[in-house]
Amino acid sequence: MVVRVLWMTCMLVLGASVVTPQTMNAADESDYYRIVSIEVAEASDSRSANWQPAPDGLVLEVSGLTVMDDSRIAVAIRKGEIWTMDGVYDDPPSNVKYEKFASALHEPLGLLWHNDSFYVTQRSELTRIRDRDGDHVADEYLTVAKGWGVTGHYHEYAYGPKLDHEGNLWITLNIGLGLKGDQLARTVKNKTLGYRQGLWRGWGMKVTADGDLIPVCAGMRSPSGLGANADGQMFYTDQQGNWVGTNTLHHMRSGAFFHHAESLASIDHPESPITDVASVPDGLPFPDAMKAFPQLVPPVVWFPYKKMGQSATDIMLDESGGKFGPFAGQLFVGEFTQASIHRVFLEQVNGEYQGACFPFRSGFASAVLRMAQGHDGSMFVGLTNRGWSSLGAASYGLQRLVWTGETPLEIKEMRAKHDGFELTFTKPVDVKTAADPASYTMSSYTYLYQSSYGSDEIQTQSLAIREARVSEDGLRVHLVVDGCREKFVHELNAIGVRGRGGDPLLHTHAYYTLNQIPASE
Incomplete structure (x- = not known):
């Protein structure tokens, strides 16, 4: 069965070919951060004669990416499989070894290696996958958490998980767009506001070590990236669309509402930390909307459209202690349409996070969807454009970003x-x-x-x-x-x-x- 996956609908007709001077300086950027191709579809880069290609039939459309405890990494792919890869730290990576660990997953859009197990968010549940007999093949699939609404709408993606410093797993749930017909009949209906969505659609959810699924915050549209900062606080990225002026970064905390109003369909649920929303303004400048709508929380960072990308994706914290250059402790945010990565500096003012975003590295072979930091400080970058417009010559693949040791003036x-x-x-x-x-x-x-x-x-x-x-x-x-x-x-x-x-x-x-x-x- 072929599953139709449309992760990034906000990127369909948004001018992927637009390039801005401040974000495209690839020749200079490569002096400081070098891109190494591990496996890139349709790439024209030259490879050594003993290069070990991916197994026949493996389409490495990376939807999840995690670093394991040893020399391996693992990727989830759109087809619903998990593959482990060894030899990926070699330069050049001419002898990568691939092993299929798991299959039959439903639209995995994240991957985490934790407690000798893989955790993956499928469309309808968070799953723990283990190898009990040591043969490098999964033999146990355990449901960790479920209980969010799935109406059948194609846009109801589920992302994650990512881990906070207290051991909680976090996931984010995409909003359903333009629900119709039977989908409307199966949704929660907020009596006051009239919005209709599946349960907890557009919410950030926390899963405790005991398996409790807790709704934390709402107002998300396409929250395909999430991650912790150096203090263990959780953040997510959102993508421009209805209710979302441009791409954003948000601090996830209990009771916060960010921007997408249809997520308020679930506030009648007894577990909702958001209550008493009487009306939602429409068509006001954001500062004025905050005055009219007290529950509305501003983004920590706005990414000005096209100047700083068109479709924000994953979040990665630089925990290398300097092995990845001069930006230790800062966040890196992936960009789909412009096949690039941005950098974010955060500070707290009056107890609230805010900060700045900067261009960082462009020139990847395809859309950047997932990122993970290796043991040597380098960054693994999972690529897939799913047929939508993105810069780059490839449609999917895996690359690695390595600091050359030279410090740029930034x-x-x-x-x-x-x-x-x-x-x-x-x-x-x-x-x-x-x-x-x-x-x-x-x-x-x-x-x-x-x-x-x-x-x-x-x-x-x-x-x-x-x-x-x-x-x-x-x-x-x-x-x-x-x-x-x-x-x-x-x-x-x-x-x-x-x-x-x-x-x-x-x-x-x-x-x-x-x-x-x-x-x-």
């Missing part, structure tokens, strides 16, 4: 201050250029909160940078900025800044989501 961190922002660089900058306010430009904007598809940038203002103070070591610059606005994205272009050797920034742009302005120090 804006490493961007922190909010009461009078502007503080930039931290990966290497010392030239004082003359970094202290010149003319080396920078900045603007701010927001998005519409609306039931229509996406949003343009609205209420855009140019901001004056009055002063740029450079630290003695040349690693920090304090920008004094007029007119910063809470709940707005602040777009920075540090085009004039140079390193001490005269080299420009590898990526000049940063996008800070300023939900709260810190108090004066």
Whole structure:
């Protein structure tokens, strides 16, 4: 039986060919982060004569990816199988060994190796899969959790799991889009708001060690990426569409509502932590919508559309301690349509997360859907475009991103201050250029909160940078900025800044989501 999988409908006609200067600098990026192809469909890269190809018939459309305790990794694929792969750390990986571990899974969209078992979220349940007799083939499939609605709508994907620091497993549930006919008859019907969806559709769910399935937060559209930060707090990414102005990153916590209103169909359930929603505004700027809708929580980070991708996917924390370059402790977010990866710096202001996103690495062979960090600090990248538009010459595959040991000149961190922002660089900058306010430009904007598809940038203002103070070591610059606005994205272009050797920034742009302005120090 062929299962029709349409993971990324928000990417159907969104102009995948659009390339922006700040995100496409592949020749320079490769000096610092090198892409190694392990198995890439339709790739034209040259390989050694003893290259070991994937077994005949294996279509490596990676939908789940996890690193095991030894030298192996494992992937879940769209066909509903789990494969383990050894030899993937070799450079070049000319003798990769493949073993099929499990099959007959229903649309696996995540994979986790934990407690000597695989955990995978299928369309209707979270499953633990084990090898009891040591022959490297699964012989036990155990249901860990189930109980969310499946009406039969193709868009009702289930993603995960990912692990928090307390041992809980987290999953996210896609919203059903445009339910019709019998699908409507089988959905929860919120009496107050009139929204109809399967139970817990558009929700983030937590599964405890005892197997309890707990609804945590709502408002998700296509939450295909989730993961923990260095503090063990859980985050997810969402993709532009109805109720979602552009791609976003959110902090998952109990009772939070993010944006997609149809997830509120489940708030009548006795286990819902969200209650008392009387009405939902439609067509207001997001800051105004928050005032009219107290339950609405802003994104931790907005990813401006096309400037920072068109379809956000997986989240990976750099836990390498420096083996993957100068960004330890930061998050990396996959991008489907532009076949790239972005970087995110987060901070807490008044107890709430907010932060900045930056371009990081483009030029992958196909759409980036899954990422996992290897034991050596490198990043494994699972690819599949499922026939939709994405940059790259391949339709699926597996690649590995390796730090060359050379540190790029980048804006490493961007922190909010009461009078502007503080930039931290990966290497010392030239004082003359970094202290010149003319080396920078900045603007701010927001998005519409609306039931229509996406949003343009609205209420855009140019901001004056009055002063740029450079630290003695040349690693920090304090920008004094007029007119910063809470709940707005602040777009920075540090085009004039140079390193001490005269080299420009590898990526000049940063996008800070300023939900709260810190108090004066």
